Amino acid sequence: MTRLDLTCFPWAKTLLRSRWPQFLLRAITLAGFVFTILAGLFGSVVGSHNFAIIFVWIAWWTALKLFFIPFGGRSWCSICPIPMPGEWLQHGGILQPRGKGIGLDRRWPHFLKGSWLQAGGFLLVGLFGAVTLTSASVTAVVLLAIIVLALVLSLVFERRSFCNYLCPIGGFTGLYAQAGPVEVRVKDADVCAGHSEKTCYSACPWGQYPLALKSSANCGLCMECLRVCPTDNIAVNLRPWGSDLGPKTKHRLDEAFLGLVMLASALVDSAVFLGPWGQLKSAAYAIGSLPWLLFAGVFLVAALGVLPGLYAAAAWAAGRLGPSKTTLQNALAHYSQVLVPLGLMAWIAFTISFAFTKFSYVLAVVSDPLGWGWNLIGMSGTAWVGQATSFSLLLQIVLLAVGLFWASRVARRITESARPAMPLIAFSGIFSLGMLWLLIG
Amino acid sequence: MVSQPPNNTAKEHWKHWRWTFLFAVSALLILFAPLPLPGAAPADRHIRIEASMFQFTPGELKINPGDRVTVELVSTDVVHGFSLDGYNFELKADPGQTATGIFVADKAGDFRFRCSVACGNLHPFMIGKLRVGPNFLLARGIGLGLLAVIVALWPLRKPSTHRLRSRP
Numbered sequence: 127m128t129r130l131d132l133t134c135f136p137w138a139k140t141l142l143r144s145r146w147p148q149f150l151l152r153a154i155t156l157a158g159f160v161f162t163i164l165a166g167l168f169g170s171v172v173g174s175h176n177f178a179i180i181f182v183w184i185a186w187w188t189a190l191k192l193f194f195i196p197f198g199g200r201s202w203c204s205i206c207p208i209p210m211p212g213e214w215l216q217h218g219g220i221l222q223p224r225g226k227g228i229g230l231d232r233r234w235p236h237f238l239k240g241s242w243l244q245a246g247g248f249l250l251v252g253l254f255g256a257v258t259l260t261s262a263s264v265t266a267v268v269l270l271a272i273i274v275l276a277l278v279l280s281l282v283f284e285r286r287s288f289c290n291y292l293c294p295i296g297g298f299t300g301l302y303a304q305a306g307p308v309e310v311r312v313k314d315a316d317v318c319a320g321h322s323e324k325t326c327y328s329a330c331p332w333g334q335y336p337l338a339l340k341s342s343a344n345c346g347l348c349m350e351c352l353r354v355c356p357t358d359n360i361a362v363n364l365r366p367w368g369s370d371l372g373p374k375t376k377h378r379l380d381e382a383f384l385g386l387v388m389l390a391s392a393l394v395d396s397a398v399f400l401g402p403w404g405q406l407k408s409a410a411y412a413i414g415s416l417p418w419l420l421f422a423g424v425f426l427v428a429a430l431g432v433l434p435g436l437y438a439a440a441a442w443a444a445g446r447l448g449p450s451k452t453t454l455q456n457a458l459a460h461y462s463q464v465l466v467p468l469g470l471m472a473w474i475a476f477t478i479s480f481a482f483t484k485f486s487y488v489l490a491v492v493s494d495p496l497g498w499g500w501n502l503i504g505m506s507g508t509a510w511v512g513q514a515t516s517f518s519l520l521l522q523i524v525l526l527a528v529g530l531f532w533a534s535r536v537a538r539r540i541t542e543s544a545r546p547a548m549p550l551i552a553f554s555g556i557f558s559l560g561m562l563w564l565l566i567g
Numbered sequence: 568m569v570s571q572p573p574n575n576t577a578k579e580h581w582k583h584w585r586w587t588f589l590f591a592v593s594a595l596l597i598l599f600a601p602l603p604l605p606g607a608a609p610a611d612r613h614i615r616i617e618a619s620m621f622q623f624t625p626g627e628l629k630i631n632p633g634d635r636v637t638v639e640l641v642s643t644d645v646v647h648g649f650s651l652d653g654y655n656f657e658l659k660a661d662p663g664q665t666a667t668g669i670f671v672a673d674k675a676g677d678f679r680f681r682c683s684v685a686c687g688n689l690h691p692f693m694i695g696k697l698r699v700g701p702n703f704l705l706a707r708g709i710g711l712g713l714l715a716v717i718v719a720l721w722p723l724r725k726p727s728t729h730r731l732r733s734r735p
Contacts, residue, residue: 173688260688402679402696404622407689411621483681484691511683513652516676519704520598527594527711534719544723551716562708566677 129363131313133352142349142362145221148204156207159269161495166266170497174509176262177495180487182269183259188481190299191473196367199306200299203346208273209289212280213331223354224329229280234287240380244297245387249429251294252391253422256398256410286331289346300343301384302470304370304463305532309342309363310351317359326351326360336360341370343381368532371463373540382458385465386437389557390429392472396564400479436553437465443549448541463540464533464550471529472561475522479565483512522565530558590718597710602703604675609633616640616695618647618660620687623680623695632700634672641665648683651697657683675700 132138141147158181166178173179194202214220218227251258258264276288289296312318318326318337327335329350336351352360397403398410409417438458445457452460490509494500501507537550612634617624618641630636640649642660649658649666653674660666682693 172685174685174691256689260691399692400694402623402626402694404619404624404626404693407621407692411689511648511650511681513650513681514679516653519677523598523704523708523711526708527715530712531715531719534716538719538723544720547720551719555712555716558712559709562705562712566708567702567705 129361129365131361131363133358133360133362138362143353145353148349149221151205152207152210155205156210159207159273163266163269165495166262166264166269168496169262171262172497173260173262174487175491175494175497177491178262178265178269179260180484180491182265184481184484185488188477188485190295191477192481195299195302195306195470196474197307198347199303199308199342200346201308202299203289203296204348206289208276208293209280209286209331211273212277212288213286215277216280216285223350224285224331229284230282231284232282234283234291238291240291240378241297241301241384242380243292244294244300245380245384247292247294248297248384248387248391249426252394252425252429254413255395256407257413259399260411285333286346290332290344297384298388301381301388302466302473303342303345305368305466305470306342307365307367307369308347309339309365309369310336310345310347310349311339311361311363312336313359313361317357321357321359325354325356329354340375343370368467368536371466371536371540373542375463377459377462379455379459379462382437382462382465383434385462385469386434387429388469389465389472390425390433392469392476393433393557393560393564394425394428396476396479396561400476401564433557436556440549440553444537444541444546446546447549448546449543460540461537461550464537464554467532467536468529468554468557471525471532472557475525475529475561475565478518478522478525479514482518483514486510486512519566523562526558526562526565530554586721590714590721593714594711597707597714604632604700607631609635611635611637613637614639616649617643618649618682618693619643620645621682621689621693623649623682623693626695627698628696629698630672632672632675634699635669636672637667637669639665639667645686646684647686647693649680650683651680652678654678659684672699676704677702 133142162178162181165176169176169178190202215228216231217223217225219225258268272293275292279288279292280286315337324335327333330336331348331350332344332346334345334351339345347362349362352362398406405417406421409415409421412418438454441457441461442454444461445452445454487509489503489505490507491497493503493506493508495502499506533554534547534551537547537554538544541547541550609631612630614628614630614636616628616638638649638656638658640647640658640660642662642664644662646659646661649660650656651670653676654670656668656670658666658668676699678697678699680695680697682690684690686693
């Protein structure tokens, strides 16, 4: 398939190899992160007037789904501030390559590897989302807890264990980065085979060996391999969307679970935040009450029972109808690729509906970030109630249709014929119909 | 090098792109083709909506195109607003008070209405739904989804066509 290696352009190579541009971006995001925590703790309790709520859940969350992932895969991870303090301690310096710093450098327990904990984290986001997304102080406490947890884990475990195994956003971006148009790969495999020191693996904060990279799910695009490679053998490719999805790529059961949790979360968030059911919103908000327990029960049944059940039935049928018989576990893992474009486009459609109506709040909170009556750029009074336009509704329909097309195309490619693809397409169709009804119906 | 006659080149292009063209036209038709509205006679309607944190009751309303609608907004706790997407229609009701306004439903489709006065943490998500006539958008979405599946499976059709042609 066609690839465009960005390191062929001298200016791009210089930018990517130097640690300074990335450090400057990360310093800005770290400053924004600290300010967000402070705004959440000391700013207005009215969410729509607080920088923490608007910037985290409208500006950043929207940018992640509409820009970073679709056009850059895990590019957000390359400038994420959360692992920075821990990494500085691990590396023994701010601009140092991976080396001898502070920390026990232990291996992450084998039984906790994979995306299981990330999926669990995303379930928690869904269960407590109505409060986290609307309360500035809760958002601040969650962000503070996350950065402290990342710091503590980096002192105990090697490399970016928090990002690799715990961060729910890392799970989200990693899953959908497989559909993204950016990858880090080696230029010539023979050159790597002849290089015994494996400096790229030693330097990688993610614990990846570029020669073995077949998927972009676990590559955080930090560019450390590019910087330390003595033979200039690392390529940063622009590639067609969905390049990691195909009949020959390997996928695990935990990816299927993560993909299903993402689908369930998209459905539940659409129902809670965009639906006309006030009692559902109140139930999701009243944590610990009987209505909330009912909401949590229904959410967990949908995320862990109904959706996985439907998917398992589709994967089982696809396996039975295919030319080569396979175990259910292998079928669940292999066919999970279908969940990637389906979920990505569903989240983008959800975001369009959410962000288009609320985006006017962004400039208003830049003008008055703490809700204290400031007017720094003269736009504090510009926020308005917002409304869905016929364009945004049509755009959501098109996005969901693209998701269904893409998922069906992946199903066709990985099953290599129409019959075994049909159960997977039927599953994708049912999910898309559910999203369509929640967003448009 | 022998250049192809322009007629042949055009034919080749048409052969190559005809299905893409057909699918694109079908998608545009599904999305934008005008559909006939049912001929229900416009009527005067009176709708009472109770607003409380964080819901409208009823949350879903159905009316016919052309209806003249009187909305009576009653707030049962704090100050609430009522802003209807697609229409320049807004009300604001103080606690325990009623606000009334009239609009003519001259646009068909599904429209969200939202609370327009900050009323608490879930205020941005205090949403209701007004349906004016049938929901053609949902039907268009289903149609486009079916087309998407057909397009995705279309390449599988080619080998069988070739096989049929190659038979003696």
